[in-house]
Structure formats: structure tokens, C-alpha cells
Amino acid sequence: MRFSILAGLGLMLWTAPAPAADLPLFDAHLHYSHDAWERFPPERIVAMLRQAGLRRALVSSSNDEGTQMLARLAPDLILPSLRPYRSRGDVSGWTREPAIVEYLEARLARHRYVAMGEFHLYGADADLPVPRRMVELAKRHNLILHAHSDAEAVERLFAQWPEARILWAHSGFARPAAVAEMLRRHKTLWCDLAFRDDHGAGGKVAAEWRPVFAEFPDRFTIGTDTFTPERWPYVIEHAAWSRAWLNDLPKEIAERIGWRNGEALFGTGDR
């Protein structure tokens, strides 16, 4: 009997369409680095985010000054995240650069953040001294780790800090079954879907993703990934694209992935 009621509720969840046009969004993957702020002033960026219908935006930048400019201008909208990058060029060498630790310590002493990242970290590099120190700092400041990593590095991060809350950028570009397996293994792992199309191309949820979203409706977020300044105007396009495929999900799941999961993860729901 209980099963049939649950099954019935499940069916209702899967058949009620989401209100696409009005769906607010939480974009959990944005960067506002030096070449972006040289081109688009903070006011223009905030206008783009509001035009896209974003309720909240997790922003990091290389260097951190871009994030701070946006956070000062729109504290209701911007959630600041700290990257271990003094410039975008640090993407490839930061794990072996001790000065990164000093940079992080200095920024953490001056500003408040909700996350550490997005950082690029693969395999055994996660256990190098600089990433370890970054994790210690995140732990001390109770920050979510936003990791652009393979599954191995995610495992190593959890080994260093079992209670860590990790937002797995691009869900590691892993297949949906592998993403689901990681979510089963780690109860404090969340997955952003930035810069991947396989789950929602053409406004339709892919068959292999649908059961993953059903099993973990509270563990996914969306994100644009503005990794070059030219991608900022794409935030608006991306929001429309996201609403299209979210509209192919039951309303409750669409809202969770679209914005509620981000609010819950970052504790911003009552702000």
C-alpha cells in the first residue's frame, strides 16, 4: 500500500510540467576574471544576471577582485567563492606554487566567502602540500569545495576532510552512471552540470540522466561557466537553455535543480 502511494506520488512528480518562463535559477558556476571586468563593468554583469532571471550566482574570479566588485554591488545576488588563482594562468601550476597559500590566507583574512574554488585538481595531485593546505583553510572557514576534478581527486579530498561538502564542477564530465555512483558513496557531494549538454540537449532530459535526477533530486545544480569574457552574454542564453530542459522534469525536481538545491547547499534560502 505504501509503495503504491509513493509510486502514485512519483508519477505525479514526473507528469507535472515546470513553469519554464518563471523558473528562477541559481547559477553555481560563474567567473568574473580580469579580462571580463576590463570589458564588462560590474553594473553590466549584474544587469545580465538579473536579465537571465538568476536568483543567486556563485561567482569566483582570477584574481579575486572581480568577485569582490560584484559582491559589493549586489550582495543579495552574488555568493563569493575564492579561487586559488592570482591570475587565470595559475590554473595549470597552482598545485605546486606555495605562494598560493599566502594568497588564500590574505584573502580569507579580508573577505567573507561561501566556497573555495572553482579549482582544477586531478588524481594524486589532490594530496600535494598546496591543495592539502587549501583544504585545511576551507575546513577552518567552513567553506564548500568547488572542485573541477576527476573522481579520484574527489575521493582524495573526502579522505582529507570526510565532512567536506563538495560541489563537483561539471560532475567531473563523468557518465551519468558514474556520477550516480559517486553520489551514492558520498552524502555530502553535490554536482554542478556546467558546460555539459548531454543531460538536456534540445530541451529534453536524456534517458540515462532521468533516473539519476529522480534518485538524487536534491544534489544537482546548474551553471554557465563564464571561463572567458565573451561567455558572459551567454549567461542569458544558458538560462533559457536550462529552463527548457528543466521544463521536461516534474516541477518539484525542476525547482530543486534550478535553484532550491543551491539555496539549501549554501544556506541562503532565508536571506
Add this chain to the structure above:
Amino acid sequence: MRRWLVLALALWSLAATAQPLDPGTIAKLLRHGPWPQAAIADPSNRVSGRPEAVAFGRALFVDARLSADGRVACVTCHKPEHGFGDGLKLGRGLAEATRNTQGLFDVRLNRWFGWDGGNDTLWGQSIRPILLPAEMGLTVAQAAAILRREPDLACGYRRAFARSPESVADEALLVDLGKALAAFQETLGGGRSPFDDFRDALAAGDRIAAARYPAAAARGAALFVGRAQCAVCHLGPAFTNREFHDIGVPFFTAGDQVDPGRHQGLRRLAENRYGLLGPYNDDPARATGLLSRQVAARHRNWGEFRVPSLRNVALTAPYMHNGSVASLRDAVRHYSELDESRLHADGDRLLRALHLSEAEIDDLVAFLDSLTGAEARAVKLAPPEPCR
């Protein structure tokens, strides 16, 4: 006889002193031929390959009456001496465009046309500049009226399509105009290059003939298919995979406007009446439209541009979608000093900064230069025969 023997020995000696290519490199180089490729008629264009249509298209190509001010023809931007490009950073018809003009040699081999691939037919791509306000700036009705009004054009049309322009609706007439232009452009073969002679000599195991190829170009060829991995995208006989990539070239246009590249092209393709999925495709089976039906926009398409052929590339400077790279040497330097932070880092990136030495840059430039042949360098457009 003795003189020939001395020459052969000298060439053999040259071959012996040049760095020998390993079998793997030779196998990779052989994939860039044979050349030229066989001409195949375009099934979506019923006049493809017909001499009367080629002649009419040739006349249209140089005819400035097909523009709003009567001063811009196709040849204004597609000049033979520039590989049918224009030598300018940005194209200029009635006004300055936002993209570099692409060359037309061997254009028949393309799968997508234009930097963004918004057209899937050469005839559709040929219609586009006629209607664009910044290029030739006509309306459909104006183009049709010119074709009907001018006796020599009407004559050419009748010969090419075996019907009177008076009997054809405006849009169908414009499409036929595009198809005649395409029939002509299909004949613009770029000819053979020194590389083709080298490649065929390697295929034949002819060391003497292979040794005639400059040593620097041979080293550049090995680098091209080897460590530099250029052939991953510039592959096959036409030196292109015919698809789209982001190679780290900024894609802002004027001010803070962005050229979305392939992303915009896919949108245009979906709305395009002058393509394989539209009403003017002459292929009754519509098998040619399969790819156009299936292709869908992806996030990575934002700022991607078509991989151009490298054949006759020495004639088509400046380079890249926005003409921002002045010379072949600068193009090689772009890849040597690639700003990897502009590319999405997903852990399995195709492009890496090559960090080439000056000697390696010289070699790659010598190789690229060898993809341009004497035939392409000498090509001229003879005045069209008047149709009476």
C-alpha cells in the same frame, strides 16, 4: 646521359642528407592526398556541373549590378589573386563586415559554409551576401527584378535553367541565381601544390622525387602530423575536418559585442530556407539533409568557428575568423604561444601551447607555404562571354 647521372646522384645525396621520415610519419602524410579530389555533382543543386550554369554563374560572379549601389560584385571580396579572398582583415562590401572573407578554392568540398556554418549548401551561402545589407544589400524582389530586366542576365538564365525568368517567382529566381553561382564556384579548384608532389613521391617510394621537396618543408610536414598535432583538425586531403573549434582567438567584435560563431550558425541553419532542409533542395531523396537534421547547439559552440582548409593558404592572409592574425608566421606563433587559459579546461584538452623554437616555426611556415601551388598563384578570371 652523364649529366642526368650527375643530377640523379646530387638529388640522391640531398635525400640522404635530409632527416629521413619514419614510416609512421610517412603514413600520416599520405592521408593528406591524393589530390585533387574527384568532382562530384551536388545533388541539392540541379544545375551543378552543367556548363551553361557554370558560364552563367561566372558572369554573375563579376556582375556588380547585383548590389544595392551597383558597385559590389562577388569578385569585389573574392579576388583571384587572394585565393578568392580579399586580403583584408575584415570583409568590405557596402560596409565593413565583422568577419574575414574566406577564400573559395575547393569550396565545393565543404560540408558547412561560412565561418559559422549557417549554410549547409554552397548555393545557400551564395545567396547570403546578396541579401545582407552590409554586403550587396538587395531584397529578394530586387534581385529577381534585375535578373528579369537585364537582357544578358535573362539570356544566361534561360540557357542555364531552360526556362524564362518571367515564368519564375521571385524567391525561386533568387535561389536559381545562387545555384548558378555555386555551379561556377564548384569549378574553382586550387590545383596541385609542391606538397602534393612530395606526398605522391612518398607514396611511390620515389626518393629522388621526394628530395625535390625543400628540407625545411619536410621537417615542417613531420612536425605538422607529429608533435604539433595540427593534423588532428587540419586532416585529410583538404587539410580540414570540416567542423568547428575554439582555438583561443578572442571573439569580441566592435565594443563589447560578441560573435557567437557556430552557436549562431546553428540557429541560422535551423531557420534557413536556402538549405538542405528547405523547400529548394533539388535532391528528391533528401538524404543530403541528414546531418543538418541531427545537429544541435552545444555550449561549446559559443565562439567556435569553422576549421578552414590550408590548401593555398599562403594566398589568403590575414587569418582567423576576424582577420586578427596577419601572416602564416603569426598563425604558427598563435599555436606556439597559445593562451590555454582561454580554453575550457576539462582535463582532456585538445590544444596545448606548442612552445616551438624559431627553427620549428620556420619549418612549419615552409610546410604551409608548400601547400600553395603555381596554378593557384597564377589564376585569373577571364571576362565572361556575353550572352545574346
